[in-house]
Amino acid sequence: MGRLLTLLAVFLALGVPRRAGAALAAQRGHLFAWVPVCLGAGIGIYFALPVEPAVSWLAASAGLGAALLLCSRRLPAEGGPLAIGTGLLLLGLALAGTRAHQVAAPQLGFQYYGPIEGRVIALDRSASDVPRLTLDQVALSRVAPDKTPVRLRVSLHGPPDLQGRALDVRPGQRVALTGHLVPPGGPVEPGGFDFRRHAWFERIGAVGYSRTPVVLNTRAAGSQRLLRLRLALSRRLQAQLPGEIGGFAAALMTGDRSGMGQETLEVLRRSNLAHLLAISGLHMGLLTGFVFAALRMALLLAPRSRHHWPGKKIAALGALVAATGYLALSGGNVATQRAFIMVAVMLGAVLADLRALSLRAVALAALLVLLLRPEALLGPGFQMSFAATTALVCVFGRLEAQLPGPRWIRPALALLLSSTVASAATAPFSMAHFNLISRYGLLANLLAVPAMGLVAVPMAVLAALLMPLGLDGVALQGMALALRWILRVAQVASGWGGGVGQVVAPAPAVLPLMIAGGVLLLLWQGRGRWGGLLPLALGVGLWLQTERPALLISESGGLVGVMTSEGRALSRDVGEDFVAKIWLENDGQPADQAASAELWPGAPGRLRFARVEGVEVLHVSGRRAAGTVSGCGGAGILVANVPVAAVQGCEIFDPERLRATGAVAFRRGPGGLEMEISRRHPPRLWQSGGADPQ
Structure with missing residues (x-):
């Protein structure tokens, strides 16, 4: 003080x-x-x-x-x-x-196995490409109602026929199954993305999996009607457009990505086209822009409406109605809510005879999003969408004259400029959150975005209008042509040699510095704006000097990673694959666990030895292997995935200690290795909501 x-x-x-x-x-x-x-x-x-x-x-x-x-x-x-x-x-x-x-709600505080009952409120696919249910109104055996999670997620593993039947479950149905549940995990390393905090704000208190059939307890009740309509539309689209194209169309029109495989999603990510899947600013803008233009042109056809009706305002009102319907039909997630608020603010400006695209409109949209969901600030969706929108409004607003060249080439120049500005504004966030840089991403967007805006979205609107009449087939085929082109562009861009680069995860101070610099550069009026280059340069310099931890220990004690001259060496070639993937991505090296396990300096087995900065590290896997270790086993740091007896002479990280510390990192310091932990003491609110058995 x-x-x-x-x-x-x-x-x-x-x-x-x-x-x-x-x-x-x-x-x-x-x-x-x-x-x-x-x-x-x-x-x-x-x-x-x-x-x-x-x-x-x-x-x-x-x-x-x-x-x-x-x-x-x-x-x-x-x-x-x-x-x-x-x-x-x-x-x-x-x-x-x-x-x-x-949003405080109970979180499971132990590993649970037994009957699970709840109402289906969402159906999607997990990162392992299996169906996943989100349940509310949960009931768990041996857990008191006041300590039962409000919501939980269960991935449905098992034979393909069981997974196929799981996709027939309808929102609003009450189901029962038997499965394993654990509390939401924390960061896989100190300073990393906190999955438990993310789950806290979604009120998800447990995650897990099941290999048993899903038993239907009751039919779908009156609630969740919009979600049932959304999934029914998704199934109709996938029936008329089978394969990945149908899944892509369903994701575009309803936000349901369950029909798309992980391979296709990865291709879109690596080509910087994954934003075409998220129902966000681009889709909402294209939809409302098409509806606005179509209504405006229709009102100009008749002399009476052309001369006596406020056509611009009527078109804006119609576009707002379309945007509201799209918001409701697409599930209304955070990204879609953010996009709707931005569109509603801009259309409201048209109704009030104000400038639709201005920094005031963008600021008002950002303000409303933060007031409704302050936690959205931490997400890449909020950061990337408002960075791109602010940069576009500022750049085009400062163009005092029209774009150069003949009139016929100006739309192409505008597309090139807007894609370049948006890519530059979102690149730091994309690299920081996803550890990828797509070197051909700008070219891929220049080839794919026009197909989305000129063909896919108009055909989707036309198909939605004709669907009640059963005449949507032609429009869907036109939409499919555009989506095939987009997927082809993604495959080529991601497949070119050197097209995708890995990026080291930045230090925690990097993004705040770059955001401060970018905000000052864009929002400040006058020469003072160039002062924003200083924090930008500091952020870039700090990022370039990022040094990854010399030793990483997973939250369960089941995986250890040591940094070698050839990259991160992992103590196991299988198991804890999600943790291994995130570690390797943050290191800026390809996420191949088996190849990284071959870099481990010691011999394979249940006892893995390695030396880090002069300190011997021993990783013990399993009770039998732990029983063969006497004392510290000759190591300065002992890591085990089973409880071990406390002894003097070494640092021991077993499940009991890791439950208090979370994932652990050791960095090189002046005096040797310096320890960092993931879980604070006293803990933050989302780290202390566990429920024990009754």
Whole structure:
């Protein structure tokens, strides 16, 4: 606290607040775009806190933030914007904390095996390409109702015939099965993506799998009608367009990706075309743009409507109705909600005779999304969509003259410029979250996006209009031609030599620095915007100097990874494949567990030895192997996937200790290896919701 007060005194003595206030006052008329930035900064601070703030601190933050907003008008011109920004930051912190408490629900605190009963609220496919059910109204044997998860996810393994019958389950049906459940896992390494936090905000308290048939307890009730309609439409599309094309069409029109195989999804990811699957800004924009243009042209045909009706506003209203229907039919996930809000704001601007595409409209959409779902700030969807939209609005808004060249070539130039700007704006987020860079992604988008916008989306709208009459076949075939072209482009772009590069995961400070630089570069008015190049350069420099952990230990103790001169060496060639995949992707090397296991320096077996920075590491797999180890087994660090007795002379990481620490990393430091853990003490809210048996 003393250091903070000293730092505050230095800031005041140097006049930093006064100078910052004067700079902000000079930006009057352009400050609304900074409202979601300040609110988002507060949300980010909440999630970055090492410990969970007390409810009283959240209340104090909200009260102080509101007071600053209310008093800002009474302050001098230099102090008002600074007070508003600080107030929004405090309100963002309180908003995120309130949301985390609002969605609180029990999380399973042990490994469960037994009967599972619940109502189906979602059906999709898991990363292992098997059907997966999301259930609510859950009942578990031996677990008290008040400690039972509100929702859970179960992947349906087993013979293909059982998986096929599982796809016939309807939303709203109450089902029973027998399966294994565990709590949602935390980060696979310190600082990595926190799957348990993600599950917390979705109110999913357990995940698992089953190899038994799904037994129908009751027929679908009156609820989940939209979801049943959505899946019925998906099945109709896949019946008329079999294979991957039908699955692609279903994903485009309904958001249901269960008909697409993992191989096709991976091809789209590696060619930077995976965004064509997500019902987000592109799809919502293309749909509403097509409906708006079609209605506007139709109203111009008749003299009466052309001269006496407000055609532009009628077309905007019709496009808004279409967007609302698309939102409801597609499942209304976070990405689609975000896209709908952005489209609704822009169409609302048309109805109010305001500019539809402006930084104010983008800022208002971002503000609404953060108010509804503050946790969306951490997701790649929010970051990439608003980065692309903000960059496009700023770049095209600053083009004082029209694009050069003949009129017939300007649409092509606009497409090239928009694709280049959007790719540049989203590239840091794509590389940071997915560890991939598609070197031919810009070319693939230039070839695929026109087919989506000019053929696939219009044919999808036409098919939806003709479907009640049974005349949608021709439109679907036209849509299929465009989708085949897109998949062909994806296959070629991802198959070219050197087309895909692996990227090392950045340090936690990299993205905040790059976001700060990008925001300053795009939103600040005047020469001061070039100051954004400094944090951008710092972020890039820090990313280039990223050093991966020398030793990684999985949350279960079942996998160990040591860094060698040839890359990450893994202690096992099978098992914990998801953890291995994420580790290798974060290292920036191909995710091949078997090849990485061959790099392990010791001999194969249940006891695996390796030396890291002069420290001997021993990984023990299984109770029988653990029984052969005396003391520390000659190692400085002992890792086991079964409980072992505590002894002096070494660091022991077994399931009991790892339950408290989460995944562990050791980095090279001045004094040797330095340990990092995933789970904070005291834990954050989503790390402490376990339920024990009754």
